[in-house]
Amino acid sequence: MFTYSKGLALLLATSISLITTAFLYLLDDTTLSILLVAVCISFSATFILVYVILEYLVFKEIRNLYSGIDKINRKEFKSYTEEIIQGSKSPLKQLNQEIFSYAVRKQQEIDELRKLEAFRREFIADVSHELKTPIFAAQGFVLTLLDGAVEDEEVRYKFLKKAAKSLDGLSLLVQDLLVLSQLESGDITMKPDVFDIFELTKDVFEQLEDKAAKKEITLRFKSPQQQSVFVNADPTRITQVMTNLVMNGIKYGNEGGYVAVDFREEENRILIAVEDNGIGIAKEHLKRIFDRFYRVEKSRSKKQGGTGLGLAIVKHIVEKHQSKIMVTSMPEQGSVFSFKLDKGVPDQL
Ligand SMILES: Nc1ncnc2c1ncn2[C@@H]1O[C@H](COP(=O)(O)OP(=O)(O)OP(=O)(O)O)[C@@H](O)[C@H]1O
Ligand SMILES: [Mg+2]
Known part of the structure; x- marks a missing residue:
């Protein structure tokens, strides 16, 4: 030149x-x-x-x-x-600038499309992998029955029960997937109402009592004098959140351990914390446990029957309440999952 x-x-x-x-x-x-x-x-x-x-x-x-x-x-x-x-603002410099901002816009679009494509591919791979296990199991039991095992009354009953269990797992997985996709697409909107989260948690404890008893895990409130705490949120969705968190506390808890729920008031909001003294989560996994299908130890979680969708659903619901799910955990010591909800003022009847 x-x-x-x-x-x-x-x-x-x-x-x-x-x-x-x-x-x-x-x-x-x-x-x-x-x-x-x-x-x-x-x-x-x-x-x-x-x-x-x-x-x-x-x-x-x-x-x-x-x-x-x-x-x-x-x-x-x-x-x-x-x-x-x-x-300066010379015409050639302006042309230069135009080309640059056009290139940046296009590059951002390309990056976004690439991310979506990778997300779609990963999602399809995950879903098919998760669906495969219960379908193949149920198919195996039914085919064995058709091959002659149906004649033996004891085997027939056992295999049908196993097939039913696999199909139950499949149904739960599909339900979770549906809820997750509806939450992501915005089809599910929160229906806020004022309710007592202390009572709601007591109901959740009652529902999960049997599962906790099998591992001799105590479900309790951190403060023995805990009383009504009113919040303004969607009670159905918060039941889902509490069930998932308490259930995780039981699933990943040690025999004879506990799951304790605590409520604290903080600047017009209520901080809800679910604590356990179970196996805990190592630091490198903490960031990813809210991702779809992510399980820390695939084999152990599989034995517990988890799909890795629970915390992804919890995260979405909590974020729809303009809040954030937080976690602190130490391996072999336990975990605390917490989030905040708006304080509610109960109707004075
Ligand atoms: N309280 C906890 N203590 C230790 N590990 C936990 C705890 N909660 C979650 N995890 C880890 O995070 C992973 C993801 O949890 P998540 O609830 O999303 O899935 P899941 O329990 O495996 O399956 P699902 O809840 O869909 O039945 C779990 O597999 C487990 O490894
Ligand atoms: Mg779970």
């Missing part, structure tokens, strides 16, 4: 100085020295002018454009933005 602008300036300077000299030569009283001075002045003036214009106003900006395109190709958007923000 440098030699190109020099060559062009040289060509233009030579032609203009020749034209000027030829014109002066036609005049009667022009001496040789005047002609020489005219040649020198017109040549150097034109050369400098053309060279400066081409080099600093045109080619420099074109070079910037190329380096910009190069940076866009290498996705170095940040350094490039800083460079053009400092620049």
Whole structure:
């Protein structure tokens, strides 16, 4: 580019100085020295002018454009933005800026589409993998029965029970998937109401009593004097949240352990904490446990019958209440899951 602008300036300077000299030569009283001075002045003036214009106003900006395109190709958007923000408002600089913002917009769209595509692929792989297990199990039991095991009354009953259990698991998985997709698409809206979360938690404890008793886990409130706590939230969805959290406390709790629920008032909101003294979660898993299908220890969770959708549903519901689910946990010591809800004022009847 440098030699190109020099060559062009040289060509233009030579032609203009020749034209000027030829014109002066036609005049009667022009001496040789005047002609020489005219040649020198017109040549150097034109050369400098053309060279400066081409080099600093045109080619420099074109070079910037190329380096910009190069940076866009290498996705170095940040350094490039800083460079053009400092620049003046010349038409070429503006063109440069236009190209850049167009490239950034397109790149963002491409990144978003790539992310969605990866998400879709991963989701389909996860769902088919999770569906496969109970379907194959039920299919296996039914086929064994058809192959002759149906004649034996004891085996028939046992296999039918196992097939039914697999289908129950399948039905739970499909229900969870449906709820999750409805929450993500916004089809489920929260129906807030003022209710007593202390009473709601007592109902959840009652529902899960048998499961807790099997592992000799105590379900209790942190404060023995706990009384009514009113919140303004969707009671059906919060039941789902509490059931999931308490159920996890039981599933991942140690024999003879506890799950304790605590309520605390904080600036017009109620902090709800579900604590257990179970197996806990290692730091590297904490960020991912709210992802769909994520299980810390696949084999252990599988034995517990989990699909890894529980906490993903909890996270969505809590976020729909303008809150955030938080977790602190220590392996072998236990976990605390907490979130906040708006305080409710009960109707005075
Ligand atoms: N209280 C807890 N203590 C220890 N680990 C936990 C606890 N809660 C959740 N986890 C870990 O986080 C993972 C994800 O939990 P999540 O509730 O989403 O799935 P799940 O319990 O395996 O299945 P689901 O709830 O769908 O039946 C679990 O598999 C478990 O490894
Ligand atoms: Mg769970």
